[in-house]
Every structure is written in structure tokens, then in C-alpha cells.
Amino acid sequence: xxxxxxxxxxxxxxxxxxxxxxxxxxxxxxxxxxxxxxxxxxxxxxxxxxxxxxxxxxxxxxxxxxxxxxxxxxxxxxxxxxxxxxxxxxxxxxxxxxxxxxxxxxxxxxxxxxxxxxxxxxxxxxxxxxxxxxxxxxxxxxxxxxxxxxxxxxxxxxxxxxxxxxxxxxxxxxxxxxxxxxxxxxxxxxxxxxxxxxxxxxxxxxxxxxxxxxxxxxxxxxxxxxxxxxxxxxxxxxxxxxxxxxxxxxxxxx
Numbered sequence: 743x744x745x746x747x748x749x750x751x752x753x754x755x756x757x758x759x760x761x762x763x764x765x766x767x768x769x770x771x772x773x774x775x776x777x778x779x780x781x782x783x784x785x786x787x788x789x790x791x792x793x794x795x796x797x798x799x800x801x802x803x804x805x806x807x808x809x810x811x812x813x814x815x816x817x818x819x820x821x822x823x824x825x826x827x828x829x830x831x832x833x834x835x836x837x838x839x840x841x842x843x844x845x846x847x848x849x850x851x852x853x854x855x856x857x858x859x860x861x862x863x864x865x866x867x868x869x870x871x872x873x874x875x876x877x878x879x880x881x882x883x884x885x886x887x888x889x890x891x892x893x894x895x896x897x898x899x900x901x902x903x904x905x906x907x908x909x910x911x912x913x914x915x916x917x918x919x920x921x922x923x924x925x926x927x928x929x930x931x932x933x934x935x936x937x938x939x940x941x942x943x944x945x946x947x948x949x950x951x952x953x954x955x956x957x958x959x960x961x962x963x964x965x966x967x968x969x970x971x972x973x974x975x976x977x978x979x980x981x982x983x984x985x986x987x988x989x990x991x992x993x994x995x996x
Contacts, residue, residue, distance in 0.1 A: 783961035791961035815874035827886025852877035885923030889916035921985035
């Protein structure tokens with residue numbers, strides 16, 4: 743059993759790496775056959791750019807800048823969006839009043855707010871945080887609202903018999919679906935921050951990619967892209983681990 747478990751863990755690491763390597767080789771081959779040719783950096787060039795950026799401290803600095811921006815923006819979106827989603831799910835007049843507005847905001851690309859973000863907040867951290875917040879807040883509200891509406895009414899009737907509040911009944915019931923929403927919207931945060939930082943031009947991995955492109959340092963741009971992807975995977979894995987806690991998964995079959 744221990745050998746089987748070890749093999750399973752090894753396969754879970756090796757197979758994605760091999761797949762990524764094959765896809766990278768295919769992409770490099772295709773782009774070298776396009777007009778202009780030889781525009782895609784080799785794995786060796788990317789590795790050298792990675793080592794150089796780490797030694798100079800550039801990669802760590804820009805990674806930290808992007809990470810804390812996402813944590814602040816996404817944390818605010820979750821802190822405000824999930825309670826609002828519960829309220830929309832439980833209070834019908836409030837849902838009728840606000841749901842069209844939330845749906846409108848969800849349908850509008852967060853990048854369309856870039857001119858206003860710069861006009862209102864200037865450059866630097868605030869416009870990036872605003873754009874990431876604007877991208878993740880509506881789906882968090884809607885996902886939490888949908889989870890709340892799906893709670894069987896029998897839960898509330900039984901809960902009231904035991905003197906439980908509506909919140910005490912709702913929160914455990916919606917947690918499994920809420921964590922699914924959190925994982926989806928966390929990925930959206932990493933998608934938006936690249937474009938936001940390209941515009942703000944004040945540090946971050948998005949700015950690193952933009953600056954590397956302008957300087958024709960495409961190997962460094964690939965390093966930035968890989969860093970963004972790695973952070974997205976780590977965020978998803980962390981939320982996935984939290985979502986496996988017994989207090990969260992009580993509603994799922996084990």
C-alpha cells in the first residue's frame with residue numbers, strides 16, 4: 743500500500759511536468775516556423791533568465807508585489823461579496839433590487855474599467871487592487887447567492903426547532919459550494935492582475951512581462967508567465983486543501 747501511494751504521488755508530479763514540456767516543445771516548434779521565426783525562447787534560455795532574475799532579486803520582488811495585491815483585492819472581494827451573496831439569497835426584495843446590478847457588473851469586462859481606475863487612483867497599487875476586486879466581487883456574490891438559494895428549507899425549519907440562528911444554519915450548508923466559487927474566482931484574479939499591472943506600470947509580474955516584451959527579453963517574459971501560473975496553481979491547491987476540511991465537506995459523501 744505504501745509503494746502504491748508513493749507511485750501515485752510521483753505520477754501526480756511527473757505527468758504534469760512531462761505534459762508541460764511536450765506542449766512547450768510543440769509551441770516552440772510551431773512559432774519557429776511562423777514569419778520571423780526563432781521568436782520563442784528555448785527552455786535553456788528561460789532557465790538562464792530565471793536564474794539571473796532570482797540572483798538579482800527581481801523575480802522575488804515582483805512576485806511579492808503581485809501576490810500581496812491579489813491577497814488584498816481578493817480578500818476584500820470575499821469579505822464583502824460572500825455576506826452580500828448570503829443576504830441576496832435570503833432576502834427576496836434585496837435580491838430583486840440588486841441582482842440586475844451584480845449581473846451587469848459580472849458581464850462587463852473588468853479591463854473596461856482601466857481608464858477610470860487610472861483616472862480615479864493614478865498609478866501604482868490602488869488601480870490594480872480596484873481592477874482585481876472588480877473582477878472577483880460579482881462572481882463571488884453570485885456564487886454565494888446560488889449556494890444560499892440551494893439550501894433546503896427543511897434545514898431552517900429543523901434548525902429553528904433547536905434554537906439556531908439563520909446564519910448558523912446557512913454557513914455550514916453553503917461552505918462546499920462557496921469553496922468551489924472561491925477556487926474559480928481566485929484563478930480569475932490572477933488572469934486580471936497581469937493586464938492591470940501592465941497598465942499601472944508600477945511593479946508586479948504583469949509589469950515584468952510588459953517590460954521584458956518591450957526590451958525584447960522574451961525569455962524573461964516566459965519566466966513571468968510561469969510565475970503567474972505557479973502562483974495560480976498554489977492558490978488553487980491551498981483553497982482545495984481548505985475545502986477538504988471536515989467542517990467544509992460535511993455535505994459531501996466521503
